[in-house]
Amino acid sequence: MNDGLMRYQDYMSLIRRYDRDLLVYGLSQVCLKWDGRPQLDDGTVKNALPWNVAGAAAVAITRGTAGGRAPSRGDVLFIAHEFSRVQTPQQLDGSQDTYGLMLRWAYEQWPYNRVSKRDWARCVALFINTPFPDGYLPEVMASGWEEALFGTSVETFVSVGVLLWAATNQGSFFPFPWTEQMEGIRDQLGGQDALDEVVAHNYTTDIDGFKAARREALSRGDYTDGERFVREPFAYNPLLATPLVGGLLSQGWIAPCPPALNLKVSPVGIVYAGMAKWSTAFSRDVGHLFEAYIGSQLRQNQGFSVHPEVTYDKDQKKTIDWFVITPEATYFIECKSVMPSQPIKEGLLAHEDAHDQALAKGVKQLNRTHQLFADRSPHLAFLPDDRPVIGLLVTLGHFDLVDQDFVKDVLPTPNFPTAIVSVGFIEALATTLPDESARLASTAADFVDGHGYIRANPWVEGLERRDNPLLSVAYEKLAVVAFAQQQGIDTT
Numbered sequence: 001m002n003d004g005l006m007r008y009q010d011y012m013s014l015i016r017r018y019d020r021d022l023l024v025y026g027l028s029q030v031c032l033k034w035d036g037r038p039q040l041d042d043g044t045v046k047n048a049l050p051w052n053v054a055g056a057a058a059v060a061i062t063r064g065t066a067g068g069r070a071p072s073r074g075d076v077l078f079i080a081h082e083f084s085r086v087q088t089p090q091q092l093d094g095s096q097d098t099y100g101l102m103l104r105w106a107y108e109q110w111p112y113n114r115v116s117k118r119d120w121a122r123c124v125a126l127f128i129n130t131p132f133p134d135g136y137l138p139e140v141m142a143s144g145w146e147e148a149l150f151g152t153s154v155e156t157f158v159s160v161g162v163l164l165w166a167a168t169n170q171g172s173f174f175p176f177p178w179t180e181q182m183e184g185i186r187d188q189l190g191g192q193d194a195l196d197e198v199v200a201h202n203y204t205t206d207i208d209g210f211k212a213a214r215r216e217a218l219s220r221g222d223y224t225d226g227e228r229f230v231r232e233p234f235a236y237n238p239l240l241a242t243p244l245v246g247g248l249l250s251q252g253w254i255a256p257c258p259p260a261l262n263l264k265v266s267p268v269g270i271v272y273a274g275m276a277k278w279s280t281a282f283s284r285d286v287g288h289l290f291e292a293y294i295g296s297q298l299r300q301n302q303g304f305s306v307h308p309e310v311t312y313d314k315d316q317k318k319t320i321d322w323f324v325i326t327p328e329a330t331y332f333i334e335c336k337s338v339m340p341s342q343p344i345k346e347g348l349l350a351h352e353d354a355h356d357q358a359l360a361k362g363v364k365q366l367n368r369t370h371q372l373f374a375d376r377s378p379h380l381a382f383l384p385d386d387r388p389v390i391g392l393l394v395t396l397g398h399f400d401l402v403d404q405d406f407v408k409d410v411l412p413t414p415n416f417p418t419a420i421v422s423v424g425f426i427e428a429l430a431t432t433l434p435d436e437s438a439r440l441a442s443t444a445a446d447f448v449d450g451h452g453y454i455r456a457n458p459w460v461e462g463l464e465r466r467d468n469p470l471l472s473v474a475y476e477k478l479a480v481v482a483f484a485q486q487q488g489i490d491t492t
Contacts, residue, residue, distance in 0.1 A: 005087045008233055012063045018071040020064030021248040024256050026076035027057045032169050034259040036115035048080050050112045050259040056083040057256035058237045061210050089230050090347055099406045100347035106400045107345035112259055119266040123158050124474035126267055130293040140278040141285040149277055151201045159480040160198045161265030168255035175252055185483040204253050205242035213238040234346055268339055268397055290337035290396055291321045297430040298324055312379040319369040328441035330383055332369055332391045334362045339397025352410045362393040363412045370416045390444050391418030398422045408451040417444050419454035431466040
């Protein structure tokens with residue numbers, strides 16, 4: 001122990017006092033019915049938080065042993081809590097101490113706090129209901145790509161994931177017992193055999209597979225064995241890709257951390273699965289699809305005049321992806337289907353290069369287009385010059401700490417007010433009423449920081465999330481939602 005912290009080897013020793021399988025089972029039962037709130041109504045912190053449970057479970061699976069004593073519920077809660085005290089690379093290396101810890105804590109915790117059915121709907125709205133731009137020929141996302149990736153449709157992949165999430169959050173294993181009422185959804189998803197195949201193909205691993213996935217992730221990069229050991233408890237957690245683990249007890253598959261299923265059943269989860277199969281060819285396809293999706297969202301607002309990218313000059317350069325003209329402002333919008341990479345999520349020193357690689361190109365593209373506008377290029381003559389211009393770099397993944405100075409320090413300086421926002425902001429912007437749209441336009445300049453960026457979080461605070469028709473239509477296409485509505489279950 002040192003200054004209230006615990007060495008990783010001491011935490012491993014604590015884990016090994018208990019039988020691995022019984023401990024993982026115990027962990028699977030302590031954060032059921034997670035609602036995205038780390039505190040109870042009276043303000044006290046909940047006994048078990050999913051990021052600690054997921055971390056403890058990964059250590060138990062990777063480093064635990066059989067034959068120890070059976071843990072009590074109190075033991076399990078203690079082990080989950082103690083994970084938060086394990087010494088991190090940042091606490092051992094003063095050069096990473098502040099910023100690295102901020103990044104790791106944010107990306108470890110906040111995804112679990114964004115529990116939202118919008119992610120389920122967004123999977124269908126983006127990957128199924130959005131057509132590719134005219135003239136674009138997909139590299140891998142041609143007809144049949146869903147079957148090749150998931151062994152089924154996106155809608156069924158999501159419905160099965162939602163079903164698993166609902167069941168495991170009640171403490172069930174898979175395969176779980178079916179009530180007469182619930183047999184209907186099983187049959188709608190193709191019956192038990194088809195359901196088993198989808199689950200096994202997309203959601204499961206075993207002990208050896210889990211260990212191999214973590215070893216492979218840790219092997220990347222130029223690190224010593226000692227550095228990898230210290231990183232291990234905070235490195236990539238295979239539960240994010242395979243939230244059900246087999247080979248524990250004799251109960252089929254256990255969800256060591258049921259809320260992790262929500263992170264799997266999301267557009268980000270689909271992108272990771274596609275890249276694991278097709279590498280960057282899949283991400284390039286998603287980039288074009290994401291651009292089209294943002295355009296579809298923006299066109300929903302009757303008060304917006306939406307224009308696509310413009311090709312200019314002899315060498316066929318392209319502007320940013322979308323221009324949106326409102327009565328109060330003109331928005332320049334660049335879409336990037338990027339997500340925080342592992343160095344960002346772990347808070348490693350390499351986060352600077354990772355932030356630059358993910359975001360700098362989009363900022364530069366916004367700057368070039370704005371300069372074209374400032375130079376009164378005839379290619380942009382359709383844009384008004386009597387209202388402020390606001391830049392939006394829209395990302396598929398959440399860059400939670402992008403408003404922090406230490407992130408902006410590594411990015412290009414924008415030459416006009418620019419915000420870096422996630423896809424959820426565009427989905428909200430698309431349904432704004434005129435007075436909300438006017439407020440955003442009139443207050444943007446008030447939130448510009450010393451780097452020239454709009455601090456997005458305070459700027460959009462209070463922006464109301466109304467019903468989004470594109471997401472609502474997508475949500476209704478999920479078999480699990482339709483079945484729940486038939487049974488009179490509230491799905492809002």
